[in-house]
Amino acid sequence: MENTFRLSDNALGMQASEIRELMKLASKPGIIAFGGGSPDGLRFPFAEVADIEKDWSEAKKRAAFQYGATNGYPPLLEHLRKRMEAYGIDMTDQSIITTTGAQQGIYLMAKALINPGDTIIVESPTFIGALASFKSLRANFEWAPLDSDGISIDATETILKRLAKENRLPKFIYTIPNFQNPSGITLSQAKRKALLELAIKYNVPILEDDPYGELYFEGTAADYKSIKSLPGAKDMVIYLNTFSKILSPGMRLGWITGPSKIIGQIEIAKQSVDACTSSYTQVIASDYLEKGYVNGYVDKMREVYHSKCSMMMLALEKYMPKEVSWSKPTGGFFVWITLPKNIGSKALFTAALKRNVAFVTGSPFTEEGKGDGYARIAFSNCSLEDIEKGVKLLGEAMQEVAAGK
Ligand SMILES: Cc1ncc(COP(=O)(O)O)c(C=O)c1O
Incomplete structure (x- = not known):
């Protein structure tokens, strides 16, 4: 044995x-x-989801119970695209793929980019689930400390400079800008701009993980606008989100948006993991957005x-x-x-x-x-x-x- x-x-x-x-x-x-x-x-x-299911047509029932396309349920993808645009994200040349939770989005992104020994810049502290995904692919970490207004830009630049000199730039910078898990800290808008400038300068993309962004209780939406929505972010930022905190984590439903080429690569990676995200929960989420319950x-x-x-x-x-x-x-x-x-x-x-x-x-x-x-x-x-x-x-x-x- x-x-x-x-x-x-x-x-x-x-x-x-x-x-x-x-x-x-x-x-x-x-x-x-x-x-x-x-x-x-x-x-x-609970009541909204019960209402949604009660109204399902035969066609919707069939879609919910059937296998679906790897990139997602088309009506949901369309709603998500509009939602991304409403967040100020320019969606031209951008694609969306739904994932089995944001956790899978993080994993697939890393699976598409990481060879054993590659480096990722992460915040210190950062989300344990992301560390687990990255470790499973045998990535190395460079830890950028968090200040009270988010990731230290100086420390990040110092790391990037050193890695550039050693000819081993990181594959990406992983950041959770809003009410970070575990720290609760929010990255200021000025620092979002500075982080994006660094990413552009060193040509290192940003993986922006934003599960909590809508759940602000001080300030306005403008204070929490994503890095992805900033000018110049289009080709540099992959944006991840989830229904876990705005509907239910039991649905296991998230999404990623980014340049079509890299999303296509993530789609290929997903085919070898679970073929498609749950059709059932995607149909629910699509109606949840359509009916405005969200x-x-x-x-x-x-x-x-x-x-x-x-x-x-x-x-x-x-x-x-x-x-x-x-x-x-x-x-x-x-x-x-x-x-x-x-x-x-x-x-x-x-x-x-x-x-x-x-x-x-x-x-x-x-x-x-x-x-x-x-x-x-x-x-x-x-x-x-x-x-x-x-x-x-x-x-x-x-x-x-x-x-x-
Ligand atoms: C920062 C962060 N990213 C991703 C996730 C995973 O979310 P999901 O439930 O969509 O897999 C969580 C969940 O706690 C989280 O805090």
Whole structure:
């Protein structure tokens, strides 16, 4: 048996995600779950989706139950194209492909571009699912730190300069500009422009991952306009989005838009992975956009997440030891906590779990060995009462760890 399954180098390079392991521990009943990045589970648009299915014609039913084209369900692609244009993205010479979640979009993009040993510039910290995809293809990382207004432009330029000199420019820069996962930080519009200028100067494309962009609760849409919509971005930026936060992650439905040539390449990569994205959920999503339900849902959820985030900010002020600091998101799901030296996030996790509170330790989001001083807490899927109670208990867990008990 021992020699029966001889694992590939790729498989040997993959690690079980720390989040997944922690989530197993943290899924006991009654737990206050600041861990996962899940949308509010009580407020999905259940009634709207029931309405949509009730109205399906025979032809739509057949389309929903049948295999579909690899690039996506044509009416949905058309709605997405209009939506991209409404976001200010110039869609001439651009194509769209739907994906099985944005997670697959990230993976396919990397699969199309990455050879083992190639380099990707990522933010520090960054989304664990992207790191997992990139690692599975044996990419190397250059970590660009985040400032309070997004990725450090100076650090990114320093990395690019060095890599250009060594003749090994990165394949792309991966960024999450709005309410970043895990930090909650937003890239300022001035820095979006500067990042694009760098990308153009060094001829390195940007992979812009924007699952939370519509879920702002401070400012206006103009503050969160995508890099993809800036002049000059057309051939430099691949833009990824998802229905996970504006409809349901259970639908497993995302999309990518970019220059037609590279999207064609991604389509080829997708053929070897799952042939097509779920037709069923694409037909639902197409009607969800067509009937305008998305706008009502997003408007409602902005208010819901705003009140949850405000409660979390109040509770943090009230219960955190004074050496602890945290990000102040203006949208999205996440708050990033910076811990004092005497509180490691792994030790804190154990102490919090004893009190029935779960969160995610900082390490999986960062370069190895650099993340234990941080924690990610998500307010998105907790009640206001649990947010207050959970932060209070987290404060108590911090006192316990700091006291070395
Ligand atoms: C930054 C980021 N990208 C991509 C994803 C994956 O989204 P999806 O559910 O569409 O696969 C997530 C999900 O949490 C995310 O936070």
